[in-house]
Amino acid sequence: MEFNDLKIFQTVAAHGSVSKAALELNYVQSNVTARIKLLEKELQTPLFYRHKRGMILNTEGKRLLEHSREISSKMEEMIRTFQDKSNPSGVLEIGIVETVVALPDILSSYYSKYPNVELSLKAGVTDLLLQKVIDMKLDGAFVTGPIKHPLIEQIEVIQEKLVLVTKGSTFSMEDITTRPLLLYNKGCGYRERLESWIKAEGIIPKQIMEFGTFGTIIGSVAAGIGITIIPESSVTDLVANGIVCSHSVPEPYREITTIFIRRKDSYLTSTLRCFVDEIVARTS
Template structure:
């Protein structure tokens, strides 16, 4: 099968137009049209419906598109295996929750970069759900997420168990019941964040409906607004310890059932583990004490 024709097909399928795909790939539109027609002839099936707005995949076209992702991923895998001479080098894309990146990772990432400068290490932060999808879609080599994660295509290594705390500004009275926050605004990361999911699970369990939910994209944004009295939040103790010591925040007790969450490192079972990723995982195991004892500075 013509791999270039498959790439043309994939581009047209994703962009919804032969003309757009031709511009994107810097090929003549007539060339793409001819190659796709030849592909349809070889496969003896229609892959696209053509209309004045562009193209739409047929059912057979949708099936082929899913296979193209697997084919090109496998080709990339072959290239990675063949080019891996057991020397840590090249790109390494790691995902992480914002809180883990702020507190747990600076020391380990600094050490890894110092010992393996030929590795182009990139850290992308986002909520657990986003990071898991990034690993599943081969966009990330691995990611630090909140456990448990049970997926047949993923394996994981437990990094640490975090204690979660409910935080408010310092002038807030001591809470004796979660029902007292019924009229308060809760400050959370966007959907997909495991801490937000745990907070909402706790509130639902207690039958509490917050007055308002405000979403933030950064940890500093949440902490700053809680400190200013805008609302309350649920975050790992390791993240807010320094702010409590500086009398910017106070914490309130929460039930054990909702107060623990494991941070795990997930990666695909079926993907070739490059030398860079293997050494990174080994460093996580060897430096577990360093990770556990990290503090926000």
């Protein structure tokens, strides 16, 4: 089995198509097909369900995909080990929840010191970003903490207060039964705090509307559509300008901690090490 066979396998799995994989890899289709068949022969098991419109991983294929990703990650780590540690370069993939107030300062300082690093930012909710770090699809991520997981190392970035945000200046818990809650998708730490609070109060919300971005949520609140929960720092200017109004959240649901996480058993590249150092310097 060659390492390149695993790359071909991963590409076919990602596209569900030999032709699309061949196009991406700049191979002829027959070569891709032959390498997949050879891989199945060596492993003595089919890896795909084949149908007219393409290919879908079967159970054994999913197992191989997990192992192949780990192998690919280790190979990439080995290569990055030999980078110039005093002058980091390459791509650094970082996950973010959209309301990390400290992020612009961290990124600006890091960019100015290490211009050869290409930062790729992936937005998402905490649960999704955590899984991507565990699966080594991200080098690290800013998420809502704390996180308890044996594979995860975490650094506290900032502690903030959550607030409820509405269009009007008045709010009561009864409003939740008559107006929609505008929230991030499941897996968001802010949403979990609000849901725990209203559950403890025995309140059933009128409706939950899910959104993927902060801009859409806060724009909808400003339009009077509903209520959201968000870190206070992310709406300070909007409140000061009278666009929206904020309302306090009681303990123990108020305090929220943003942390930076990475997989502790992965190799700490010079690129990521310098990024972690920048976080510590900016938040200590």
